[in-house]
Amino acid sequence: MSNSTFDLQIQFFQRLKSAIPSHASLVDEVAETLDLSIDSAYRRIRGEKLLDLEELSKLSRKFNISLDNLFSLNSNSILFQGRLPNKTASAFMDWMEDVLAQLNLVNSFSKKHVYFLVKDMPPFHHYYHPLLAGFKFFFWMKSILDMESLKNDIFSTDKNYFAPFQEITQKILRVYNRVPTSEIWNEESLTTTLRQIEVYHEMGLIANSDITNRLYQCVLEVIDHLEKMAENGKKSFLGQSPTSESAEYRLYVNEIVLGDNTFMAEIGDTKITYLNHSVMYFAGSVDQQFNESMFRNLENLMKKSTLISGTGEKERKQFFNKLRKKVQAKIALI
CATH class of the missing domain: 1.10.260 (434 Repressor (Amino-terminal Domain))
Known part of the structure; x- marks a missing residue:
């Protein structure tokens, strides 16, 4: 040899x-x-x-x-792996199962940490509330995956879009709550979800104004919960206190940089970077040089951001009050 x-x-x-x-x-x-x-x-x-x-x-x-x-270790190529979007009936469940599998992989290591450079509120936070999760699932399947079965549907409480995914959603949240996480937010991190609700309301794709209002109220409840997790520095389920299994939750605010939904997982001595594509999909790379460069960039951003979890009560209250005002402004337009 x-x-x-x-x-x-x-x-x-x-x-x-x-x-x-x-x-x-x-x-x-x-x-x-x-x-x-x-x-x-x-x-x-x-x-x-x-x-x-x-x-x-x-x-x-x-x-x-x-x-x-x-x-290709000595070349300039950076290789990624991941799923491509498809329009099969099982496409969304396949996506959810892939998310769960990736989280289970990360959680299986004793040394683990996930970093999010947030552009849109991470999907896990939508899962805390069944109505908000159901709307997000409906939006993804109808507007992103373009599922033929939803072509003529509007979002209504008459049909529970959350129910088929309730079990796997709870599995995802249980694992997510055990993985230490650092998130870098900006005031605009709620914009995408709020805009999706607003546009669907304006297009008549939400059955009535009461449901639109309830969706905004769900967002407010999630904001309250995120503030509580940031205060505790620990993850938890909506309306519950942290448990002995709750992982660390670090929340940073960067007023200058708007993220791009990149997230990185540290597992053992290895790092994996996941880049967002096609709105809801991610491609991952274990390229060592690329990941070390990405990690240095994340470290630099965190140093230039304000940590509002565990400490920084004044900054924490100011940030979450700004998020609430954004939602309340949308409610006023209904």
């Missing part, structure tokens, strides 16, 4: 190790996937035995490792 081939195989297994939960055994995972003995698996991990193409393919598919990325 040449030195370059040996190095590539060692790097491949280093990436594979970062892709499995921290409690899992690398050698056990390799042995099970390739149907090998523990000794044979160790020989491949140590580079004593060359992986053949079939073994490389099995491992890369199971653990979602990009071989293109591996063989």
